[in-house]
Amino acid sequence: MLAYLTKRMFHTILAIWIVITITFIFMHAIPGGPFQREKAIPATIKANIEARYKLDQPLYLQYVDYLGNVVRGDLGPSFKYRGQTVNGIIAERFPVSFQLGLLTFTIAIVVGIGAGIIASIYQGRLPDYLTMFFSTIGISVPSFILGTLLMYFLSFRWGLLPAAMWGTPKHMIMPAIALAGLPTAFIARLTRSSMLDVLNQDYMRTALAKGLPRWQIIWIHAVKNAIIPVITYAGPLLAYVLTGSFIVENIFAIPGLGKHFVTSIYNRDYTVILGLTIFYSIILIVLNMLVDLAYTLVDPRIKLIGKEE
Amino acid sequence: MKLKKLTVLLLVFFSAALLFSGCGTDSETGETDDTTPGEEMVLTYNVGTEPETMDPHLSTGLPEATIMLQIYEGLTRLNENSLPDLALAESVEISEDDLVYTFQLRDGLVWSNGEPLTAEDFELSWKRSLDPELAADYAYMLYYIGGAEAYNSGEGTADDVMVEALDDKTLQVTLEAPTPFFLSLCAFKTYYPLYQPAIEADAEGWHLSADTIIGNGPFKMVSWAQGKMEFVPNENYYDADAVILDRLFFTMIENESTELTMFETGEIDVTHTVPGPEIPRLQETGELYIFPEFGTYYYIFQVEKPPLDDINVRKALTLAIDREAIVTNITQGGQLPAYAFVPSGIPEVDGMDFRANGGDYFAYDPEMAQQLLAEAGYPGGEGFPTVEILYNTSEMHKLIAEAIQEMWKQNLGIENVTLTNQEWGVYLNTRDEGDFMIARAGWIGDYLDPFTFLDMWVTDGGNNNSRFSNADYDRLLTEVRMVDDEVQRMEMMHQLEDIFMEEMPICPIYYYTLPMMIKDYVKGYMKAAVSGIDFKTAYIEK
Numbered sequence: 001m002l003a004y005l006t007k008r009m010f011h012t013i014l015a016i017w018i019v020i021t022i023t024f025i026f027m028h029a030i031p032g033g034p035f036q037r038e039k040a041i042p043a044t045i046k047a048n049i050e051a052r053y054k055l056d057q058p059l060y061l062q063y064v065d066y067l068g069n070v071v072r073g074d075l076g077p078s079f080k081y082r083g084q085t086v087n088g089i090i091a092e093r094f095p096v097s098f099q100l101g102l103l104t105f106t107i108a109i110v111v112g113i114g115a116g117i118i119a120s121i122y123q124g125r126l127p128d129y130l131t132m133f134f135s136t137i138g139i140s141v142p143s144f145i146l147g148t149l150l151m152y153f154l155s156f157r158w159g160l161l162p163a164a165m166w167g168t169p170k171h172m173i174m175p176a177i178a179l180a181g182l183p184t185a186f187i188a189r190l191t192r193s194s195m196l197d198v199l200n201q202d203y204m205r206t207a208l209a210k211g212l213p214r215w216q217i218i219w220i221h222a223v224k225n226a227i228i229p230v231i232t233y234a235g236p237l238l239a240y241v242l243t244g245s246f247i248v249e250n251i252f253a254i255p256g257l258g259k260h261f262v263t264s265i266y267n268r269d270y271t272v273i274l275g276l277t278i279f280y281s282i283i284l285i286v287l288n289m290l291v292d293l294a295y296t297l298v299d300p301r302i303k304l305i306g307k308e309e
Numbered sequence: 310m311k312l313k314k315l316t317v318l319l320l321v322f323f324s325a326a327l328l329f330s331g332c333g334t335d336s337e338t339g340e341t342d343d344t345t346p347g348e349e350m351v352l353t354y355n356v357g358t359e360p361e362t363m364d365p366h367l368s369t370g371l372p373e374a375t376i377m378l379q380i381y382e383g384l385t386r387l388n389e390n391s392l393p394d395l396a397l398a399e400s401v402e403i404s405e406d407d408l409v410y411t412f413q414l415r416d417g418l419v420w421s422n423g424e425p426l427t428a429e430d431f432e433l434s435w436k437r438s439l440d441p442e443l444a445a446d447y448a449y450m451l452y453y454i455g456g457a458e459a460y461n462s463g464e465g466t467a468d469d470v471m472v473e474a475l476d477d478k479t480l481q482v483t484l485e486a487p488t489p490f491f492l493s494l495c496a497f498k499t500y501y502p503l504y505q506p507a508i509e510a511d512a513e514g515w516h517l518s519a520d521t522i523i524g525n526g527p528f529k530m531v532s533w534a535q536g537k538m539e540f541v542p543n544e545n546y547y548d549a550d551a552v553i554l555d556r557l558f559f560t561m562i563e564n565e566s567t568e569l570t571m572f573e574t575g576e577i578d579v580t581h582t583v584p585g586p587e588i589p590r591l592q593e594t595g596e597l598y599i600f601p602e603f604g605t606y607y608y609i610f611q612v613e614k615p616p617l618d619d620i621n622v623r624k625a626l627t628l629a630i631d632r633e634a635i636v637t638n639i640t641q642g643g644q645l646p647a648y649a650f651v652p653s654g655i656p657e658v659d660g661m662d663f664r665a666n667g668g669d670y671f672a673y674d675p676e677m678a679q680q681l682l683a684e685a686g687y688p689g690g691e692g693f694p695t696v697e698i699l700y701n702t703s704e705m706h707k708l709i710a711e712a713i714q715e716m717w718k719q720n721l722g723i724e725n726v727t728l729t730n731q732e733w734g735v736y737l738n739t740r741d742e743g744d745f746m747i748a749r750a751g752w753i754g755d756y757l758d759p760f761t762f763l764d765m766w767v768t769d770g771g772n773n774n775s776r777f778s779n780a781d782y783d784r785l786l787t788e789v790r791m792v793d794d795e796v797q798r799m800e801m802m803h804q805l806e807d808i809f810m811e812e813m814p815i816c817p818i819y820y821y822t823l824p825m826m827i828k829d830y831v832k833g834y835m836k837a838a839v840s841g842i843d844f845k846t847a848y849i850e851k
Binding site: 030031032033035036037039041043045051052077082083084088148151152155156159162163165166167250253254255266267268 | 361536563571
């Protein structure tokens with residue numbers, strides 16, 4: 001186990017170094033820079049700014065400097081939000097995205113798996129058709145439409161919830177539903193088809209013949225086997241929802257991290273682009289690792305390290 | 310058994326997550342909502358974005374300026390005609406040659422924390438603005454002061470900057486050249502005094518938290534979290550009696566439709582803008598206000614690129630655009646068609662507006678345009694080479710460009726006009742490099758003077774993307790800086806605009822406006838053309 005983790009750690013560092021390098025190259029390849037404005041700044045002032053942020057140095061030096069800072073855990077200052085650091089931006093905004101993401105994830109998992117199981121048990125009957133009908137809607141309606149519709153009805157027409165902003169649990173409901181729409185629908189379909197596969201296996205018939213109660217067959221024997229594809233999907237999903245969504249944050253005026261993933265590129269805010277890319281990579285890699293660990297818990301046949309011949 | 314392990318793992322994970330998320334919710338509003346509702350006079354304005362920085366010397370945008378206007382004040386403050394009224398300064402004495410300004414500060418000025426505010430605070434703050442190490446974008450707004458540019462460019466020292474606190478209440482400033490709008494500049498955020506101890510304590514981050522932002526304006530910031538700022542009246546403000554509101558909130562909602570929904574549900578009282586397509590519907594509510602904005606939307610001709618090097622081609626293209634149609638059918642935000650470059654709003658000595666005195670330079674005239682195009686050698690558009698319109702990616706810019714493309718086709722017979730859009734940063738780069746033929750652009754004046762629209766067209770100027778160059782124009786620009794007679798100065802400004810519009814290196818399209826929704830119970834606010842909404846004297850009357 002320890003050897004496995006060490007190896008994974010080494011892979012993680014390597015992957016992040018590659019991510020940094022590629023991002024660094026692409027980022028500097030796009031025309032424009034962080035201090036280019038429609039109102040041009042006098043050359044001497046631009047020189048002052050570039051000197052302050054060390055942008056006047058050759059790129060390879062900037063690259064080496066940056067790597068050094070990353071190793072020390074310093075993601076640098078933002079060029080656009082002057083006075084703020086990338087670490088500061090993440091520390092301030094990630095908790096917001098994290099709360100919303102976790103709620104979204106919980107909805108998607110609970111409702112998605114639940115609906116998928118029900119649909120598979122009642123295959124070809126009304127609950128199945130209803131689940132598949134709603135999941136088709138969930139997959140095809142984008143989050144911003146769902147969000148706008150929710151806002152129109154729940155807040156504008158019926159005045160039940162605040163339209164936007166952040167701070168109380170009430171503020172979380174609409175954005176979480178808007179974000180959860182697609183993954184819930186996807187998980188429901190995934191669970192259903194996976195369940196149907198399992199339910200048609202011979203050992204299910206054996207269990208039934210043995211006289212086990214139906215709930216036990218489904219919960220203990222079927223779901224556990226059917227859940228593997230959902231776990232595979234859950235890792236990247238969690239990484240995605242935890243780091244915030246640009247569109248949903250924009251619609252609901254949520255001060256989360258998602259906005260910066262997009263605007264930093266428009267702003268050529270180099271340090272923010274790199275910092276967020278690293279941050280996202282780490283979360284994704286860690287969650288994928290947890291997914292691998294979760295496999296072994298659910299299915300003992302899966303081993304983390306292949307037997308050495 | 311194994312499943313239990315998974316459940317435990319998940320439980321641990323979720324409870325850790327809840328613990329983590331708990332930190333975020335503790336600090337929010339709490340105190341604000343449950344204090345005597347109904348009694349308080351509370352106003353909520355949506356400033357439209359997160360401020361890029363709350364350091365007045367580093368910030369460049371209008372949203373930031375609007376926030377700072379509530380919590381800071383300079384030697385002067387702009388009134389609703391965008392003219393400077395004395396603010397922290399009680400009086401000002403200007404020398405015969407218009408170069409030396411001696412300001413007397415009011416008695417007993419203090420910061421929002423009660424500490425005394427002195428002339429030295431101004432001296433130190435202005436020098437900080439100019440410090441090359443601070444690297445402020447808008448440092449050039451202080452270049453009018455003697456020795457300022459040299460210090461900022463690393464050629465002089467802070468001691469050479471000719472601003473000096475003679476005593477606690479007297480500030481003396483010596484200018485490079487007569488600057489008739491210097492008192493307006495004194496109201497600008499780069500000229501705000503800043504509380505030095507806060508900066509000394511944390512030079513980088515002092516402006517990131519409501520606790521360390523010490524101001525001197527009508528309001529003080531009490532909290533800033535989760536996309537919302539809260540202000541209360543600053544009891545230490547010298548004119549505190551004029552402030553009526555009990556509480557002021559600024560929200561940072563960027564999405565215009567969300568903003569409008571929240572206005573309609575009553576969650577905000579004043580919006581920062583209005584989605585264009587909604588304007589016709591909102592006009593009937595009586596809560597839509599369209600303020601003039603001190604700016605012009607225009608097309609730049611890259612005058613080095615044929616056929617745009619031909620003045621007749623530039624004129625023909627300019628005259629063949631039906632601006633009335635563009636503002637009524639496309640932009641729909643009350644914009645005014647532009648037939649000159651400098652927008653309205655600048656009062657001259659005779660009380661007339663600069664624009665009214667200058668008049669229009671051309672009109673929509675397809676026949677004249679055809680004639681000019683024929684003179685240029687392209688009768689009926691025949692043989693006209695392909696020209697490209699460049700704009701930054703946006704639906705509105707695209708619609709306007711398409712309309713103009715169609716007008717040139719209809720009115721001039723020019724068939725081959727292509728449209729190209731680029732992402733903002735790429736587009737700015739292309740403009741700077743002159744690698745375009747026609748590009749859309751916009752310019753918002755920094756201060757209420759024609760100069761802010763005219764000096765950018767100096768030969769090789771950083772904003773002169775048209776690459777226009779005219780010796781007479783350059784000479785006049787240098788001369789006008791030295792003139793201190795306001796009548797003569799304005800006359801020269803008109804001459805400058807005459808030369809510029811005669812050469813037509815740009816094609817004005819419309820003057821910007823700022824549409825906003827304001828609840829009818831909001832009174833007493835002030836909106837000057839070159840700054841944001843001032844809530845100093847705002848109140849609510851339901």
